[in-house]
Amino acid sequence: MTAVWFITGASSGLGRTLAEQVLAFGDRVVATARNVAALEDLTGPGPDDVIRLPLDVTDPEQVRATVAEAVERAGAIDVLVNNAGHGLIGALEELADEQIQRILGTNVFGVLAVTRAVLPHMRARRRGHIVQMSSVGGVVGNPGHALYATSKFALEGMSEALAGEVKPLGIRVTIVEPGPFRTDFHGRSMEFAEQIDDYRDTPAGTTRERFSAAAGDQPNDPVRAAEAIILAVRDETSPLRLPLGAEAVTRIRAKLRGQLADLEAWEKVSLDTRFPDA
DSSP states (O other): OOOEEEESSTTSHHHHHHHHHHHHTTOEEEEEESSGGGGTTOOOSSTTSEEEEEOOTTOHHHHHHHHHHHHHHHSOOOEEEEOOOOEEEBOGGGOOHHHHHHHHIIIIIIHHHHHHHHHHHHHHHTOEEEEEEOOGGGTSOOTTBHHHHHHHHHHHHHHHHHHHHHGGGTEEEEEEEEOOBSSSTTTTTEEEOOOOGGGTTSHHHHHHHHHHHHTTOOSBOHHHHHHHHHHHHHOTTOOSEEEESHHHHHHHHHHHHHHHHHHHHTHHHHHTTSOTTO
């Protein structure tokens, strides 16, 4: 059965690659981007395989209108991929208010707006799949990446709760946690705060240098990521969380093991909180 995928941020990066691979697998795509002209060269085997729509996820009115148009023109939205987003490098103190508002507006409130606009349609049909593009940075908070981590940790918590809410309604959720993939995320999609000299030789400063140097040389193939996402959507047994890339798997495993070790080491202190008669 042919599925319709609604993908935000489909003009570049993983969003663009995913759209191309979805089409190669024989499904249809509603491709959205702020600059819809950048989608003109996205085509499928059939004339109706791609619907291109302008969408700024930070504009709630446009979100609702675009989702309604997508449903009207495509007939349904079977898979929603909340991919639109960007990064922000800088120690917490270095960040400008506008930068903080911008990244949360896109990575958190934009995802909320699109998800909430699509949910009534999926709920009425009693089926659908929501793919939330998180990051290894949604599990492991890197110094110098605090607000990006804030946005992705928020996405993870929201999506985990959402999964429990919509499962009885026939809707599934997948949280994708990629490591470094060879896209323009480290380049065009990355914003940098003005540096404070005291942070230059700290881990926050190292993160800034590492991300700048890694642009265009990331070790993982976005086509393989897209294939893994398609597999997870098609496989009813796929997990809630899908780390992608060896770096993501290694860092997430280390984080979880460290948390478990801390939990066990301080368990007596943590449990010693009851009233004496409780």
